[in-house]
Each structure stands twice: as structure tokens, then as C-alpha cells.
Amino acid sequence: MKNVKANKERINQLISQYQKELDDHVIPFWMKHSKDTEHGGYFTCLSRKGEVYDTDKFIWLQAREVWQFAKLYNTYEQKAEWLEMAEHGAAFLQKHGADDQGQWYFSLNQKGEPLIQPYNIFSDCFATMAFGQLYKATGKEEYGQLARSTFYSILERQDNPKGVYNKAYPGSRALKNFALPMILSNLALEIESLLPQELIQETLDKIIHEVMEVFYFPEEGLVLENVSPDGQFVDCFEGRLLNPGHAIEAMWFMMDLGEKLNRPELIEKAVKITLDTLEYGWDKEHGGIFYFMDIKGHPTQQLEWDQKLWWVHLETLVALLKGYYHTGNEACWEWFEKVHDYAWKHFSDPEHGEWFGYLNREGKVLLPLKGGKWKGCFHVPRGLLYCLQTLERMKDER
Template identity: 35%
Template sequence: MAARPLPLLSEYLTKMQKELKRVMDFWLRHSHDEERGGFLVSLTRDGKVYDTVKYGWLQGRQVWMYCKLYNETEEYHTDQVLQAAIDGAKFLKEFFYRSEDNRCYFTVTREGLPIYLQRTMATEAFYVIAMAELSRATKQQHYMDEAEKVLSSMLHWARVDDSQLGRPYLAGSPPINSMVIPMLVFNVVHEVCGTDEKLAAKYREHTDWAAEQTLAHVQRGGTVVLENVSISGEELGGCKGRHINPGHAIEAGWFLLQHASLTNKQHLKRVAIETFMLRSFERGWDEKDGGIFYFLDVDGYSPTALEWNMKLWWPHCEALIAFLMAYQETGEAKLLEQFGRVFDYTFSHFVDEDHGEWFGYLNRDSTVSMDFKGGPYKGEEQTNVCLQVASMFQDVYITASRY
């Protein structure tokens, strides 16, 4: 095995551990709604609440994240963190979840009155992973039963019939294979199963299906990952068919790599790394100003989405996880180099050294576009990337120190 650059690995690990504490402190200090329950996530740069609407997927993420920290770290294995997760889950179940159809509202008022129900299953996904991780934190089976109940509906919507989500299929808009659907199945099933091999075997059919559906997005002789393809796995016409979401493709890559490692599929590992991660990153990286573009058109046309050339926090988070996971799997220096490229850009532009937490949205030239720390689509995801990357680096560093 080639020698690892130990001082560099140690520096990355130290920075990630420090950043985990800074980000977590921000959310513990500013987001808890002590009066009404749940979490207030619309926070200004310095943590002031600018809107009291509550978002289901962000409530679910925060419960899940607190439980992850409680379960996997010594520093946050505290009664405060666990109780915050339990209280958040109580609000989530009481006000976001609909027992009659296993749907979850996207938004509710501060008090819990429903505002909006999306025609996707993203909020349900975060509800499921919150309950599953809370079950492990509390050692209470009823939370896992809740998670599996809603997961069962999600799998039905993904694989059999999604009409319950309320999205009508019109003559000019036939069903498509959108990569987000198998990605949700991958992520949610993995989080529900955790390290439980019996559960993993129970859901293996579904993760195999998700892998097959995700691989259908590799088009043009294996040179590109497209966001949307036909149900039969063929390239679509028009803007929708040419659409590339580099962050999604990179994220799908580490989902596939995770699945390939669990099922010992060597060829799938290479496709995950070379096609989904490296080629998508090479296409998505802005050589002029740095950072990963939000959207691209495979034929080089200007994407129609006005925000196409912005730099968002989450694709960079996914790239950090993906390249470090791939490096951990293979030991290939080029993967650590790409990790370092993303790391340097991320810590130079998204991290707010003055107030803590991260900015979420940058202009193409990498200046801050919106300086709030939380909103309709951005919550405490950085906590997860800091935890996951720090955890992987500890494993990588221990292995590297042997050589």
C-alpha cells in the first residue's frame, strides 16, 4: 500500500472536528423552540429567527442528526442532545405525520397547523430516518416500527404506484426515471438498517432495485450521468433530458459505493467512483471561479434554471463525503487530491468564521449570495458532513499510520 500523507490527514481531521463543534453549537444555541416544540430553522447569519414556519424534512434531519451524534460521539452523548431529539420527534409525529396515509406535511405553522403538502416523498424520507436513529438512541422498538411503517409506503410509491402523492400524469408528461427516487430508497433503507444485517437482508431486493435504477442514468457510452431518463432507461429529449445535477450524481456515487461494498460488487465500485464521482466532478467544477456548478446541460447549452451557475453548500458536502469514502475504499491518491480541492474551496467560502455555521448559497464568483444560515431547504446538514468525514478520517488515519 502506498504511503499516506499523514500530516495532511491529521490537519483535515482536526479542522473537521473543530467545525463539527462550531456548527453544532450554532444549532443548539439558536434553533430550539422551547415554547412550541420542534425546531426554528429560518435563522439569520447570527442566529436570529426571521420566519417561524417549520419544515418537515429539516425537522426530521435535525432529530436524525442529534441521534447520530448521541449514538456515535462521546461529546454529544448527553441527556441534553437526546432530550432535544425526543422532543423534536414528538413535534414531528404530532404535527407533520398523517396516520391515515403515512404522508408528512412539508410545512406547518410554529404551532403545528398544516400549510403545505408536497407531491414528493422527501419529507417522509427524513421522518423515517429520524425515527430509525431515535430507536437506536433510546433503544425503544416503537420508533423503529414507526420508521418501517412509513418506509413500506415509500417503497410502494417508488416501485408500484405513486398516485397517492397527488402528482397527476398528463398526456404530454409521461412517467420518467428521476434519479432522486432510487437515491431516496438507497439512503432511507441504509439509515433504517444501520449495521443490522438481518434488516439489510430484508430490504436487499429494494437496494438492488435502487442500484439498477441509478445505473440507468449513465448515458452516452458511460461518459455522463443524466438526472432524468425514460422508464426504459433511454435518454430523453429536450432540456429535461440534457439536465445534469453534478451534486446529485456525486451523491449517488457514494450511495452506490456503499452498496457495492456491502454486496462485494467490484465492478460497481469502479462505476461509482470513476463515472458518478470523478466524471461528474470534472464536468461540474468551475475552472474559472472554483466550486461546483448547481446545474449543467450535457450539450453545453445554458441551463434554463436561473440559479444554474450558483455554488450551493450541499454538492460540496456530498463531494467531501464521496471522495473521502472512495479514498478510504481504494487508497488512490487522486481521490484524496480531489477531496483536498473541495475541502479548500468549501472552508474558504462557505464557513462563516465570525458567527459560526455555513453560508448556503454563493454566486458564480464565490461571493455570498444569501447570508442566512437556515431556510426552506437548508438546515444543519453541515453537522452530518463534519461528523461523517471526521469519522472516516479517523479510520483512514489509523490505517495509514500502520504504513
């Protein structure tokens, strides 16, 4: 791998590139195309050019977009139209998003009528993030209270997140999944100002242990998606499953926690796992990071295993820059340049804005959509924003 130094000129060049993409090609795309002015909330099923091709509304994408515009307002530039965009989505969520028990639906129709039950706890996670960030922007207690109550609900459900919607046969093979502790590590930091400090500390201690000890298998240097309830390897399809993007995204969450808690050893370990995961997950024939893998090299059951996805590469860029900023590890910078080149060449769409989401193994666009059931206004703008902010920190400290 070619060693490209992170010199001042290169950092300035990257700052300009990421800022222009965010300001001129990504945020304007969502501002122009996603707002539903008739029924509230956002359209996320958008074609390459931004045309709406389906009007269903998915709660976690609605909440992610609220969070994104509130985050931009809080940490990037206090544009009134960004705050208005966030509150527009929040009003729709407050009115339609949750059932009588305060659990958040998975999806609604355009008018806000429920389509799919609240089986997915990640709707609740992103609702918490959205209203926590809006509370920071506005100081409105209704937002803070909603974030707080939803977070407490998540903690109550964390041992059985699907509840009555769990499809597993009782008493059969039990597995716990990496995704919830992973997202809680970020979520707890997002809303720490709204919660008792002892609860935050207790939650973070548990989650750091889960992410960095229970799901991490040091002999392989890899993080598994599923383990037994007591943290053991289970030799089945689900037990052997790797999701390199999930693992790497979790590692920059750990780096943020390491900085917050003044734990440099946590940052160093997160950097090591990031680099080991990249070495394992990089497609050495065609470039890019595989979506799913099997820790023993067996065939996966996910037919999309060899696709290259937008969010995986953006989260990797964030992790590598944070890793380099905190440790100065040159391997982080070398990998950053390599992933940066791949991502900008294959995902960015300078003609119509935003980024493509789904490529085949060879790097050709599989679906020209810019949004859908799983892709919304989140990973691209968040990734660009966090890369930009880390690059600016690097520039300032040099």
C-alpha cells in the same frame, strides 16, 4: 492539479480542523438557535447570526435535524443533550407531522398546523431516517414502528411518488427522477435492522441497478436527473438535466453499499463516476461546482444553474475521502484538497458559526442566511462528521 500526499501529518491536521468546526462552530449553532421551546420542533429559518426570521416548519428539515442529533449520539459521542434535542423534534413530528393516512406533510406553521399537503415523498424518506436512527439510540419500539411503516408506504408510492399531487398531464411525456432511487439506496441501509433481510436485499438490488445502470450514461460518464420510464434518454430540458451534487452524493451511497455487500467493483465504478462528474461539473474559471448543467451544453432552465451551493461541496468532500480510503486513487485525494480549499474558503463562517449556503458563480455570498426552507441542520454537520470519521479510519489503518 498539485499532488498533495495524504500523509500522516496532513491527516491529523484535517482531523483537528473538521472536529473543531463540528464541535465548536456548527453543532452549538443549532443547539443554541433552532430549538422551539414554546411549540416544539425546530426553527430552521435562521439569519447569519442565528436570529429566527420565519417560523414555518418544513417536515424534511425537522426530520433531518432529529436524524442528525440522533446520529451524533449514536456514532460520535453519547451526549444526553443531543439525544434530548432529537427526541424534542421527534415529539413534534409524531404529534403534527403526518396526515391520517400516515403521509408526511411538506410544511406546517409554528404551532404544527398543516400548510402544504404531503405531495413530497422526501418528507417521508427523512422521517423514516429520523425515527430509524432514534430507535437505534433508545430502543423505543414506537420509533421503530414509525420508521418501518413509513418505509413500507414509500415503497408502495415509489412508482408514483406525488400521487394525486402530480401536475403532469396523463399520458404525456413520462419521466422518472433520479432523486428517489438515490435516497432509497441510503435509506435502506439506515433502517436495515428494522426490516426483513430479503426485502432489504431486493430493494438494494433494484436501486443499485437504477442508480448505476439506468440513470448512468457511460458514453458521457455522467448521471442524468431524469430518464424515460424504460431508462432511455429524453431530449428535453428535464431529460438533459445534470445535477453534479446529486450524482456525487449518490456515489458515496454506492461506496457504502459496496463496502457492506463486499462488492469492490461497485466502489471502483462509483469512484470513476465521482471523478468524471467533477471534471465535467467544476467551474474552471471561478472554481467550485456548478449547481445544474445540460448534458448537451444547452442553456438550463434553472436560473440558479451557476450558483455554488454548500451541500454540493460537502457531499463531494465525503465522496472523495471515501473513494480515497477504499481505493487509494490519488485523483480522489488531489480533488479532495482542491474542493476542501474552495469550500472552507467560501462557505465556512468562523465569525458566527455554521456555513453559508448560497454563493454566486464568483464565490461571493448571495444569501447570508444559515437556514431556510431548504437548508437546515443536516448537510454541514453530516458532511463534517463523515469526513472526520473517514479521516480517522485512514489514520487508524495507516
